[in-house]
Amino acid sequence: xxxxxxxxxxxxxxxxxxxxxxxxxxxxxxxxxxxxxxxxxxxxxxxxxxxxxxxxxxxxxxxxxxxxxxxxxxxxxxxxxxxxxxxxxxxxxxxxxxxxxxxxxxxxxxxxxxxxxxxxxxxxxxxxxxxxxxxxxxxxxxxxxxxxxxxxxxxxxxxxxxxxxxxxxxxxxxxxxxxxxxxxxxxxxxxxxxxxxxxxxxxxxxxxxxxxxxxxxxxxxxxxxxxxxxxxxxxxxxxxxxx
Numbered sequence: 145x146x147x148x149x150x151x152x153x154x155x156x157x158x159x160x161x162x163x164x165x166x167x168x169x170x171x172x173x174x175x176x177x178x179x180x181x182x183x184x185x186x187x188x189x190x191x192x193x194x195x196x197x198x199x200x201x202x203x204x205x206x207x208x209x210x211x212x213x214x215x216x217x218x219x220x221x222x223x224x225x226x227x228x229x230x231x232x233x234x235x236x237x238x239x240x241x242x243x244x245x246x247x248x249x250x251x252x253x254x255x256x257x258x259x260x261x262x263x264x265x266x267x268x269x270x271x272x273x274x275x276x277x278x279x280x281x282x283x284x285x286x287x288x289x290x291x292x293x294x295x296x297x298x299x300x301x302x303x304x305x306x307x308x309x310x311x312x313x314x315x316x317x318x319x320x321x322x323x324x325x326x327x328x329x330x331x332x333x334x335x336x337x338x339x340x341x342x343x344x345x346x347x348x349x350x351x352x353x354x355x356x357x358x359x360x361x362x363x364x365x366x367x368x369x370x371x372x373x374x375x376x377x378x379x380x381x382x383x384x385x386x387x
Contacts, residue, residue, distance in 0.1 A: 145203045145231040147174065148196060151375070152225050156216055158351065158376035159194040164212035165347055166190050169250070172207040174231075181262060186341050187385075189260045193377040205231060208250035218245050262379065265368065270359035274306050274329035276369070277355055284308055284345055287321040294318060296385065297345065299338040299360075299367070304328055310342070326358075338365060339385040348380065 149155045159178070163170050167182040177196055183189040196202070209215055215236075219227075223242045230237040236247040284297065287310055294312035301307070306329050311320035338360060348356060351371060359368045365384035372378075 145174070145205050146199070147178075147229040147231055148199050149227050149229065150197050150225075152219055152222060152227050154374050154376075155194060156219055158373045158378075159192055160212060160216050160219075161350060162190060162347060162378060163192050164216060165350070168211055168213060170209045170212050172209065174203065174205045174207065176202050181260065183260060184343070186343065187383050188341060188344050188347070189262075189381045191262045191379045191381075195375040195377075199228075207231065207236070210248070210250050215247055218247060221245075260381070262381075265379070265381065268361050268364070268366070270331070270368065271362045272301070272329055272331040272334060272360040274326040274358050275355050276326060276358050278349075278353055280323075280325055281345055281349055281356075283323050284310065284325075284342075285349055287323065288342070291319050291321050295342050297340050297342045299325070299334070299340065300336075301329065301334045309337075332362060334360065334362065336362075336365070338367060340367060340382050341385075344369070344380060344382050351378070 163180055163182050166184045166188060170180045170182050172178050172180050178194040179192065181189065181191050221243065222238070224240060227238065230239070234249055234251070236249065238245050291310040293315065294310055296310070296312050298309040298311060298313070299306065300309070305324060306326040307322055308325040309320055309322040312318050348369060348371065351373060353371050353373055356369050356371045359370070360366070367382050369380040370378070
């Protein structure tokens with residue numbers, strides 16, 4: 145199989161990088177596009193889809209990457225932007241006038257069967273929706289040096305607005321910081337605080353987006369963030385910690 149990547153830097157920044165930040169290994173499914181589902185050891189899940197402009201008809205296959213960061217590093221060494229990766233049974237091969245490499249894969253028997261079924265997301269009704277700008281997301285992260293005792297962020301609605309609070313309300317004498325996250329929202333008020341891992345917001349801060357769409361399901365206390373960048377479609381899902 146020959147896998148065409150028209151923009152190597154785009155592929156690294158908008159697909160491989162967010163995948164690698166959640167899990168060092170990943171199983172990529174190749175069909176009309178490249179897709180994968182990864183999660184960290186907490187409760188953050190990512191479904192990443194990268195569109196491929198096939199030179200010929202689409203091919204199908206599965207790639208079990210043992211070390212995504214390692215693949216990123218070797219791709220970053222290539223001089224060319226438009227590259228064609230040759231997929232063999234147990235390795236990825238690249239051979240051009242300027243660069244060559246061989247990157248070995250895990251055996252298909254080690255395919256990661258992810259416990260989160262993203263297909264079920266299509267059957268879930270989201271009750272609250274708002275737009276998150278990159279500027280608002282960065283404003284949260286700027287306050288982290290002030291609130292050093294916590295890795296939690298509390299999402300709540302007040303007076304038609306959405307606020308984010310950095311704190312840990314299970315601990316005593318912890319500093320806190322609250323900032324406006326969105327000027328308005330559609331749907332229902334939150335009659336509770338959605339408690340999330342701040343790592344989710346660190347993760348999306350590495351992406352070059354203007355606006356992200358945030359959806360919240362109040363029954364399951366679940367948040368979904370969708371970001372579309374160039375050829376990448378990223379869906380992050382996280383569920384609330386218990387109070």
